[in-house]
Amino acid sequence: MSFLLTSRRKPLLLLVLAVLAKAKAFQSGSVGKYHSKKHLSTRVFSSTTIHDMVERIQQGQISVAEVTKQTLLQIEAEDRAIGAFLTLSGDQAMSEARALDEKLAGREPGTSTMPLLGLPMAIKDNICTAGIPTTAGSKVLQGYVPSYDATAVARLRAAGAVLVGKTNLDEFGMGSTTESSGYHVTRNPRDLSRSPGGSSGGSAAAVASGMVLAALGTDTGGSIRQPASWTGTVGLKPTYGRVSRHGLLAYGSSTDVIGPLTGTVMDSARLLSALAGADPLHDATTSLAPAAEDYVSAVKEAETRGERPLAGTRIGLIRETLQTRVEDGVSTVVQDAVARLEGLGAEIMEVSIPYLDAHCASYYVNVLSEASANLARYDGVRYGLRPRDAGSAKTVMLGSRGEGFGEEVKQRILLGTFSLSAGYADAYYLKSQQLRSVLSEAFKSAFETADVLISPTAPTVAYPLGKAAGSKVDMYADDLFTVPASLAGLPAISLPVGKAPSSSASSDFLPVGLQIIGQRFAEASILQVARILELTSTD
Numbered sequence: 001m002s003f004l005l006t007s008r009r010k011p012l013l014l015l016v017l018a019v020l021a022k023a024k025a026f027q028s029g030s031v032g033k034y035h036s037k038k039h040l041s042t043r044v045f046s047s048t049t050i051h052d053m054v055e056r057i058q059q060g061q062i063s064v065a066e067v068t069k070q071t072l073l074q075i076e077a078e079d080r081a082i083g084a085f086l087t088l089s090g091d092q093a094m095s096e097a098r099a100l101d102e103k104l105a106g107r108e109p110g111t112s113t114m115p116l117l118g119l120p121m122a123i124k125d126n127i128c129t130a131g132i133p134t135t136a137g138s139k140v141l142q143g144y145v146p147s148y149d150a151t152a153v154a155r156l157r158a159a160g161a162v163l164v165g166k167t168n169l170d171e172f173g174m175g176s177t178t179e180s181s182g183y184h185v186t187r188n189p190r191d192l193s194r195s196p197g198g199s200s201g202g203s204a205a206a207v208a209s210g211m212v213l214a215a216l217g218t219d220t221g222g223s224i225r226q227p228a229s230w231t232g233t234v235g236l237k238p239t240y241g242r243v244s245r246h247g248l249l250a251y252g253s254s255t256d257v258i259g260p261l262t263g264t265v266m267d268s269a270r271l272l273s274a275l276a277g278a279d280p281l282h283d284a285t286t287s288l289a290p291a292a293e294d295y296v297s298a299v300k301e302a303e304t305r306g307e308r309p310l311a312g313t314r315i316g317l318i319r320e321t322l323q324t325r326v327e328d329g330v331s332t333v334v335q336d337a338v339a340r341l342e343g344l345g346a347e348i349m350e351v352s353i354p355y356l357d358a359h360c361a362s363y364y365v366n367v368l369s370e371a372s373a374n375l376a377r378y379d380g381v382r383y384g385l386r387p388r389d390a391g392s393a394k395t396v397m398l399g400s401r402g403e404g405f406g407e408e409v410k411q412r413i414l415l416g417t418f419s420l421s422a423g424y425a426d427a428y429y430l431k432s433q434q435l436r437s438v439l440s441e442a443f444k445s446a447f448e449t450a451d452v453l454i455s456p457t458a459p460t461v462a463y464p465l466g467k468a469a470g471s472k473v474d475m476y477a478d479d480l481f482t483v484p485a486s487l488a489g490l491p492a493i494s495l496p497v498g499k500a501p502s503s504s505a506s507s508d509f510l511p512v513g514l515q516i517i518g519q520r521f522a523e524a525s526i527l528q529v530a531r532i533l534e535l536t537s538t539d
Contacts, residue, residue: 114160140404150247167202197227222482229513308345316450329500372416
């Protein structure tokens with residue numbers, strides 16, 4: 001059935017399998033003295049929301065500087081075990097915090113009403129931040145300090161947020177466990193022997209541990225939603241074009257999206273309200289987006305509904321996601337969540353998004369092709385690491401890319417270059433685009449009968465560290481629930497709905513996320529459903 005099998009040439013998916021099977025296990029860091037710590041409790045923000053924290057600052061109960069200092073101290077104390085951060089911007093953060101306190105003291109107009117006043121924020125390290133190193137988790141960009149803020153970062157600052165540091169990620173976003181970072185491994189605060197997911201694993205871990213209330217991540221094929229599922233946090237991937245991509249170091253340009261990771265659905269709505277909107281000077285992908293809604297008001301409206309707040313809402317359960325690769329424990333938790341949605345008044349129906357395995361293969365053909373083009377600029381001449389004593393342009397390029405890129409990135413560049421090469425582009429890249437059109441039609445058909453769609457966010461609970469290195473094919477295939485929304489450019493949110501055993505013989509339970517997918521630019525709808533479901537949670 002796969003579109004990849006129609007060519008006489010060796011199918012690209014088989015080539016992917018062959019290359020990955022020969023790949024060496026990625027070695028990065030060691031468990032060390034923290035290996036015995038199974039779980040870290042939260043501290044500063046264990047039961048706080050963004051609204052509560054901002055309100056305390058507005059009422060003078062605590063200063064922005066005090067909140068920022070307390071956050072930095074907690075990160076320094078706890079992150080040695082987790083490894084969520086690559087860079088702490090302590091001096092700059094304290095300077096920003098004191099400046100906000102001075103504005104409050106001077107009653108500068110607009111300061112006290114900032115929606116994110118004093119909020120300590122962590123930013124994924126592939127998003128540009130003025131004056132703060134931005135490496136995309138790669139040695140090829142070690143030492144790079146942008147002179148400008150990404151539009152998303154500038155909007156957070158304008159809303160009153162304080163940037164406390166940059167978080168770890170799989171190099172250039174290429175991975176699902178944050179083990180392929182060029183610097184160190186990040187650990188899941190729910191169980192330090194396990195991965196927090198990826199590629200936004202650092203941001204998810206920072207929120208899950210309570211070191212910060214909110215962080216920015218990026219999502220190319222699930223890199224916000226899957227870490228949210230594995231760490232028990234809320235991860236929102238906006239519609240492609242809803243949030244400006246200006247200042248994001250590109251991986252897959254046609255699916256890359258910036259979005260928030262938070263502890264609650266309402267906090268995600270607050271972040272999206274600050275981030276969303278057109279950016280006509282920098283990002284044409286935002287030009288077709290309708291005006292951003294008041295997402296906070298939309299969520300508040302959902303909170304005030306009656307005993308059956310989802311009455312009249314049609315929810316489509318994607319049939320194939322409970323039939324393909326999903327662990328029994330994950331399936332059970334998701335089915336319990338479906339029953340809760342039905343009890344809240346929703347009309348539940350099954351819908352079909354067929355060929356999930358083919359769409360997953362199509363995604364990798366597409367995104368690796370784009371990655372090979374996007375990363376061509378890192379050659380030691382225009383951008384990137386410049387090796388010492390390089391005698392010619394060729395040796396500069398070989399040294400820069402050879403020393404600067406990790407094994408996972410090199411493999412993906414090679415596969416992407418192959419799929420775009422003469423004689424193969426029609427067989428692979430063109431067919432991946434054709435299947436992308438088929439997927440869009442499948443979603444269109446599903447939304448004719450349903451208002452939102454649901455599925456497990458990921459087919460498994462968090463991997464043990466090291467598992468992905470020994471089974472990269474499984475790591476790729478486990479994206480099959482998240483890549484469809486990415487390929488179609490649709491908004492999707494993951495929220496925790498329960499816990500499942502880490503193995504059939506284990507008594508340890510780990511978070512499970514439910515994915516809610518909406519129509520284009522219908523973020524308000526998925527936030528409302530997510531919030532109503534969240535209010536019934538007992539975890």
